[in-house]
Structures are given as C-alpha cells and as structure tokens.
Amino acid sequence: MKDTKIKDRVLENISRHEMTIHRDDGLYRHIQFSQPGTNCYRFDLVTWPGYLCVTGDMGCWTFSRIADMFAFFNDGIGRGINPGYWSEKFESGTGHGRCEPPCYEFDSDAFDKCLQEWLACYLENCEDEDDAQQAKETISELTGNGFRTENDAFNALNDACFPHGVSTYEITEGMGSTMTYSFHYLWICYAIVWGIQRYNESKTAVPAEASHDQPQL
Structure with a gap:
C-alpha cells in the first residue's frame, strides 16, 4: 500500500517533466528531467561505466552494479521496482550500511x-x-x-x-x-525507472510522433 501511494505521488510530481539530453555518449549520459520554469522535483540521471547517479531535488543517490546501469534498472520497466535488491547496489557513504538511512x-x-x-x-x-x-x-x-x-x-x-x-x-x-524503505528512496527508485523509460522511448520514437504519454511504472 505504501509503495502504491508513493508511485502515485511520483507520477503526480513528475508528470509534466520534460527530458533534456545534455550528453548521450555510450555509457556516458547526462539526462535532465524537469518542469519548465521550476526546479521543483527536478532530477538528473548521470551514468558512467559501472555507475548511475541521480541528483536533484530529492537528493543525490549513486548506484553501482554493471557497466551499463540503464540496463540494470531496465528490469524494473513494466515489472515494478525492486527496492530490496537495488538497495544492495546503493553506494552509501562511509560508516553507513545498506540497511541504514537513506534507503531505510x-x-x-x-x-x-x-x-x-x-x-x-x-x-x-x-x-x-x-x-x-x-x-x-x-x-x-x-x-x-x-x-x-x-x-x-x-x-x-x-x-x-x-x-x-x-x-x-x-x-x-x-x-x-x-x-x-524510506519515502525518498522509493521516490528515487520510481523516478529512475520512469526516466529511463522516457529515454528508451525517445530512442525509438519518430520525432513527429513524439507524445507526452506517461510511462507505466
């Protein structure tokens, strides 16, 4: 129930976000999602080999597992998030384990x-x-x-x-x-999946047919 409410909250927060690709060079990416005219709930997805970092209004979160972290989180598209497993890939700061804040x-x-x-x-x-x-x-x-x-x-x-x-x-x-699981952590999990799905769709969509339909989390 908590996860469902948070998913609905995320979609409400970011449904008007537009995607801006600052860099898209293989495993090196910088993609911004924000609503024009405001930084409220803005988030950026930044990847480099072995890492994905989310920065923005909901904090800074870095995950590490495989070379292409978009491929890692692609598993959540259409099947829901996997917060337990994903928390194991969270690169926490010194002195914090995966079962300590901010994931929990x-x-x-x-x-x-x-x-x-x-x-x-x-x-x-x-x-x-x-x-x-x-x-x-x-x-x-x-x-x-x-x-x-x-x-x-x-x-x-x-x-x-x-x-x-x-x-x-x-x-x-x-x-x-x-x-x-903490609210901010679940929010980030849903935002990652939403953002990657938007990115994937932009790769296959014909420009003239691009729409503002929301990805399904």
Missing part, C-alpha cells in the same frame, strides 16, 4: 507490533497478576508514540519499567525488523 527509515508501526507480540507471549506464560498488569501498562505506554527514530524508540524501551526478570535486551533480540 524507522517504522514505528512495526515497533509497536513487535512489542504487542512480545506482550502476548509474555502473558501466555505469566502466572503473576501484578506482573501481567505491569507489563500491559508498560507496553501501553510505549506503543502509539510514533517514534521518529530507532534511537528514540529503543531508548524509551530501555528506560521503561518492566516486571522483575524481564530483560529489555531479550525483548530487543526477539524483535523482527523495525525498518522500512
């Missing part, structure tokens, strides 16, 4: 779900009513806060008051993933 962001809903799952398991094996009540109250206080970052969420978890014998370390270790 903390998911507070997933955090809440993990806590509720832990509580259900704990109550199933808890025989002390006071401990059970305390656990319920603590989880109630921790959930629904809409934590923006992983640090905020887990600091709150570590500071929470749990029944004797409950280790927040064990709760954390038992959690599933609390990360999700």
